[in-house]
Amino acid sequence: MDLSIVIPAYNEGKKISGDIFAADKFLKENNFEGEIIIVDDGSIDDTYDVSINCENKTFFNLNVIRLNKNQGKGNAVKEGILNSKGKLVLYADAGETVGFENSLLGIKLINDGKFKIANGSRKMKGSKIIKEQDFDRKLISKIFGFAAKYLLKIPKxxxxxxxxxxxxxxxxxxxxxxxxxxxxxxFELEIILLAIKEGYNIVEFPVIWKCDRDSRISVSKSSKKVIDEFIFLYKKFIS
Incomplete structure (x- = not known):
C-alpha cells in the first residue's frame, strides 16, 4: 500500500465527511493505493456516526477508530499511525486546513531516499496563508516557537x-x-526529538494553509497540559 492518511478528530461531525471525501479524491486522482484512517478521540458529537456513514461512499478503504475517552491529539495520531499499513503515512488535521495535494512534494522528498520525515511548513519560502490566525493564537505560537527552539533545542x-x-x-x-x-x-515536538535521537533527517516543504477558526483547541484549557508536557520533554531530552 502506497499511502495511509491519518486524520485525528474531536467533535468534528460537521466537517469530517469533507475531510474523508477530499482524501478519497486525492488518492484516486493520483493513482495511489491507499487507506483513510479517522481516529475519533472520544467525541461527544456525531463524528463517529458521520465517519461510519461514509464507508460505502469512498473508493478507498476507510478505517474508523473510536477511542472511548478523549485523551489528546497526540494519542489519537499515535493510534492511527500504529494501525496504518502504508509505505508512507500522512497525518493531517481535520477541517482541510491544508489541501492533500500539498503532500505531493513531501512524498517525493521521502521517496527520493534521503529523508524519512517531511513536515509541512507555513513559514518557509513558497508557503502561503489564506486565512490568518487571530492575534492571541499568533502570539502564543511565537512564544511556543521560542520555547521549542531555546528550551528543547529544536533545530533552527x-x-x-x-x-x-x-x-x-x-x-x-x-x-x-x-x-x-x-x-x-x-507530541510533534517529541516525535522530532525522537527522530533526531535516532539519527533521522527531517525536511520541510511549503504548504498552502488556512486557519480553522472553528478549531476545537482551547488555549485556556490546554495551557497547563502544554506547560506540563514542556517540562516533561525538557527532562527527557535536555536535562
Missing part, C-alpha cells in the same frame, strides 16, 4: 514544528510513535 532550520500536516516513512513512523509518551499538542 525547522521553521514550523506545529503545522498539522506531516509525512513519514511508514516503518519509521511506527518506530517513533510506539515510543511517544506525550498525548497532547506537544
Amino acid at each position: 532550520d525547522l521553521t514550523d514544528t506545529q503545522c498539522g500536516f506531516k509525512l513519514y516513512d511508514g516503518k519509521v513512523a511506527k518506530q517513533l510513535f510506539s515510543k511517544l509518551e506525550t498525548t497532547g499538542f506537544l
Whole structure:
C-alpha cells in the first residue's frame, strides 16, 4: 500500500465527511493505493456516526477508530499511525486546513531516499496563508516557537514544528510513535526529538494553509497540559 492518511478528530461531525471525501479524491486522482484512517478521540458529537456513514461512499478503504475517552491529539495520531499499513503515512488535521495535494512534494522528498520525515511548513519560502490566525493564537505560537527552539533545542532550520500536516516513512513512523509518551499538542515536538535521537533527517516543504477558526483547541484549557508536557520533554531530552 502506497499511502495511509491519518486524520485525528474531536467533535468534528460537521466537517469530517469533507475531510474523508477530499482524501478519497486525492488518492484516486493520483493513482495511489491507499487507506483513510479517522481516529475519533472520544467525541461527544456525531463524528463517529458521520465517519461510519461514509464507508460505502469512498473508493478507498476507510478505517474508523473510536477511542472511548478523549485523551489528546497526540494519542489519537499515535493510534492511527500504529494501525496504518502504508509505505508512507500522512497525518493531517481535520477541517482541510491544508489541501492533500500539498503532500505531493513531501512524498517525493521521502521517496527520493534521503529523508524519512517531511513536515509541512507555513513559514518557509513558497508557503502561503489564506486565512490568518487571530492575534492571541499568533502570539502564543511565537512564544511556543521560542520555547521549542531555546528550551528543547529544536533545530533552527525547522521553521514550523506545529503545522498539522506531516509525512513519514511508514516503518519509521511506527518506530517513533510506539515510543511517544506525550498525548497532547506537544507530541510533534517529541516525535522530532525522537527522530533526531535516532539519527533521522527531517525536511520541510511549503504548504498552502488556512486557519480553522472553528478549531476545537482551547488555549485556556490546554495551557497547563502544554506547560506540563514542556517540562516533561525538557527532562527527557535536555536535562
